[in-house]
Amino acid sequence: MRIYVLLKQVPGTSDVKMDEETGTMVRTEHKNVINPLDENALAEAIRLRDTIPQAKVTAISMGPLHAQKALREAIALGADDAVLLSHKHFGGSDTLATGKALAQALVNLAGGSLGPDDLILCGERATDGETGQVGPMVSAILDVPVVTYVRKIVLEGRHIVAERVVEEGTEVVRLPLPAVITVVKDINQPGFPTLAGKLKAKTCDIPVLIPDDLGLSRDDIGLSGSPTRVVKIFRPKLSRDTVIHQQDTSGVAVDALLDFLEERGVI
Amino acid sequence: MIALTYKGVMVLGEQRDGVLHPVTFELLARGRELSDKLGEALSCVVLGCGMERFAEEIIQRGADIVYIVDNPMLRRFLPRPYSTVLARLMKEVKPEIVLAAATTQGRTILPVVAAKLNTGLTADCTGLDIDPVDRTLLQTRPAIGGNVMATIKTPVARPQMATVRPKSQKPLPPDKTRCGQVVLKTYESGIFETCEELVDVVKDRTQDVNVQDADIVVSGGKGLKSRDNFRMVEELAELLGAAVGATRDVVDLGWVSYPHQIGLSGRTVSPKLYVAIGISGSVQHLAGMQTSETVVAINKDRDAQIFKVADFGIIGDLFEVVPELISKLKERSNTKAGREG
Numbered sequence: 001m002r003i004y005v006l007l008k009q010v011p012g013t014s015d016v017k018m019d020e021e022t023g024t025m026v027r028t029e030h031k032n033v034i035n036p037l038d039e040n041a042l043a044e045a046i047r048l049r050d051t052i053p054q055a056k057v058t059a060i061s062m063g064p065l066h067a068q069k070a071l072r073e074a075i076a077l078g079a080d081d082a083v084l085l086s087h088k089h090f091g092g093s094d095t096l097a098t099g100k101a102l103a104q105a106l107v108n109l110a111g112g113s114l115g116p117d118d119l120i121l122c123g124e125r126a127t128d129g130e131t132g133q134v135g136p137m138v139s140a141i142l143d144v145p146v147v148t149y150v151r152k153i154v155l156e157g158r159h160i161v162a163e164r165v166v167e168e169g170t171e172v173v174r175l176p177l178p179a180v181i182t183v184v185k186d187i188n189q190p191g192f193p194t195l196a197g198k199l200k201a202k203t204c205d206i207p208v209l210i211p212d213d214l215g216l217s218r219d220d221i222g223l224s225g226s227p228t229r230v231v232k233i234f235r236p237k238l239s240r241d242t243v244i245h246q247q248d249t250s251g252v253a254v255d256a257l258l259d260f261l262e263e264r265g266v267i
Numbered sequence: 268m269i270a271l272t273y274k275g276v277m278v279l280g281e282q283r284d285g286v287l288h289p290v291t292f293e294l295l296a297r298g299r300e301l302s303d304k305l306g307e308a309l310s311c312v313v314l315g316c317g318m319e320r321f322a323e324e325i326i327q328r329g330a331d332i333v334y335i336v337d338n339p340m341l342r343r344f345l346p347r348p349y350s351t352v353l354a355r356l357m358k359e360v361k362p363e364i365v366l367a368a369a370t371t372q373g374r375t376i377l378p379v380v381a382a383k384l385n386t387g388l389t390a391d392c393t394g395l396d397i398d399p400v401d402r403t404l405l406q407t408r409p410a411i412g413g414n415v416m417a418t419i420k421t422p423v424a425r426p427q428m429a430t431v432r433p434k435s436q437k438p439l440p441p442d443k444t445r446c447g448q449v450v451l452k453t454y455e456s457g458i459f460e461t462c463e464e465l466v467d468v469v470k471d472r473t474q475d476v477n478v479q480d481a482d483i484v485v486s487g488g489k490g491l492k493s494r495d496n497f498r499m500v501e502e503l504a505e506l507l508g509a510a511v512g513a514t515r516d517v518v519d520l521g522w523v524s525y526p527h528q529i530g531l532s533g534r535t536v537s538p539k540l541y542v543a544i545g546i547s548g549s550v551q552h553l554a555g556m557q558t559s560e561t562v563v564a565i566n567k568d569r570d571a572q573i574f575k576v577a578d579f580g581i582i583g584d585l586f587e588v589v590p591e592l593i594s595k596l597k598e599r600s601n602t603k604a605g606r607e608g
């Protein structure tokens with residue numbers, strides 16, 4: 001059994017602050033981290049691997065060369081190996097182009113086609129794009145089933161039973177491998193790097209794959225392989241006729257608020 | 268060239284437990300607006316078993332054509348048969364634009380269908396419009412990490428697909444005079460087959476805090492400082508018959524559970540009244556409450572972004588304002604009860 005974890009490097013969100021004047025992002029300390037839900041996916045992969053003899057966890061990421069750092073972290077946390085898809089032609093990929101590149105990498109790593117007990121784990125969404133589209137898209141491109149919003153996975157031979165969180169509660173779905181699963185925070189508590197893992201992370205080789213290695217042409221990936229385009233970035237105009245009161249000891253502000261709400265008929 | 272053969276707007280009706288979910292009507296309102304701008308028809312697809320009985324209401328809420336695919340295998344949502352049937356139907360109907368709700372169903376199935384059709388998809392849109400110049404779909408969503416929005420287009424590939432945040436649009440009232448066409452689609456049985464098996468469904472009321480259905484939402488942010496203080500928000504909410512909302516920071520701190528989270532990565536609400544207490548008003552939070560009818564903000568920082576979307580703001584210490592508000596509200600309801608009783 002091979003468990004593949006799709007893992008994205010994202011900006012540490014707490015470091016992202018807004019410049020109120022210009023409306024641009026100010027990244028103090030600009031620290032990149034593993035997308036938090038991908039850490040959950042990785043922890044789950046490691047947990048499952050440890051119950052199956054000869055199972056192996058491979059972390060895969062697409063991104064700039066410095067995303068190797070995230071993959072080394074994944075190895076320190078317990079992944080057996082890792083590969084990075086990195087090349088300037090991958091740049092500007094939207095979710096479909098990303099899905100195609102990752103799907104092709106999976107096929108190559110699996111030696112032509114996924115094995116009958118292979119499992120692909122992703123985060124439900126990444127904190128930077130927040131789309132949650134890559135996992136389901138990868139499943140469609142590979143033509144294997146997908147289960148999303150998963151908070152519990154049980155292996156039953158070549159089947160999995162997954163619990164997914166939906167609006168009204170939980171659904172339990174059983175399906176054969178190979179399959180793609182996207183996980184939510186509730187699934188586990190990610191662990192810490194081990195000493196052996198840290199040592200391995202320092203010395204191990206993280207192969208970098210380029211489009212040629214995957215037989216992908218320039219039209220499949222990057223901006224030219226992306227059906228969507230960002231055409232405008234803007235600051236939303238917030239327009240309400242705001243009545244502002246300063247709180248003091250007179251009680252006027254709260255009285256005015258209550259009168260206002262009564263006038264509008266909301267209380 | 269290809270674009271010309273694709274026509275009309277299609278929305279994906281959502282059903283749960285064999286009942287049409289109201290989010291379908293929100294999508295129909297969105298779809299109606301877009302199809303009117305294009306001068307094209309609006310269709311709605313419903314997959315399920317015994318769903319034909321909802322066709323009439325779907326037409327009353329804005330659809331020109333209703334496609335019903337009826338099969339026992341579609342009784343409950345499963346990604347495989349749903350996406351196979353939808354992709355097939357879209358290849359036949361060739362809509363220009365496809366919209367689904369950004370729910371656990373829509374967010375699962377639309378990426379699968381988009382990849383099958385090799386087209387683009389924009390997640391969690393809060394704004395949709397038609398570009399007057401080239402008639403393409405303008406898909407607007409909050410851009411990440413900042414107080415900015417991004418508008419995204421799918422210039423060439425078709426259909427142009429988007430998932431839309433629930434509660435980001437009001438449904439149209441039913442119009443009993445509207446006419447439309449109901450098309451029952453049948454397919455060979457193989458299309459419905461799947462290796463997925465739904466073993467169990469467990470309803471969980473604790474997930475269901477109903478922030479989206481409430482007329483009033485009272486939300487608290489990190490300004491409350493502690494779980495204990497947060498009870499003030501809960502008390503005010505109870506007094507107003509409101510649901511309790513929170514920012515992500517508050518949920519991350521564990522003061523309330525995730526279903527209470529309002530914003531980009533939580534729920535979108537559009538109540539009659541939204542009260543924001545000790546909330547700074549980050550774009551991610553605003554994305555979830557901006558469309559509320561009336562917004563009240565209480566914050567000690569006069570420059571807080573939340574005041575920009577507020578109708579009524581009180582600059583002050585929430586630890587003074589909220590207790591005063593609670594006691595005065597109690598007073599007023601007592602005198603009212605006295606007058607009426």
Ligand SMILES: Cc1cc2nc3c(=O)[nH]c(=O)nc-3n(C[C@H](O)[C@H](O)[C@H](O)COP(=O)(O)OP(=O)(O)OC[C@H]3O[C@@H](n4cnc5c(N)ncnc54)[C@H](O)[C@@H]3O)c2cc1C
Nearest residue numbers: 488489490514515530531532533545546547551567568585
């Ligand atoms: C990808 C991404 C997705 C996100 N999704 C969401 C989301 O869905 N929902 C969400 O809410 N956030 C989301 N966030 C987080 C968001 O950026 C903010 O960090 C968060 O909304 C801030 O929460 P807050 O207003 O409670 O806290 P703060 O920003 O810390 O604001 C606290 C406010 O309380 C005021 N205050 C403090 N003390 C008092 C007092 N005594 N009296 C009165 N006022 C006081 C302060 O002036 C301040 O304005 C997301 C972030 C990212 C990067």
Ligand SMILES: Nc1ncnc2c1ncn2[C@@H]1O[C@H](COP(=O)(O)O)[C@@H](O)[C@H]1O
Nearest residue numbers: 006007062122123125126131132133134
């Ligand atoms: N560039 C990438 N490299 C590896 N995995 C990715 C990448 N982009 C997205 N993913 C995976 O897809 C999930 C959803 O990402 P997104 O669709 O961007 O919200 C992430 O949690 C990752 O598991």
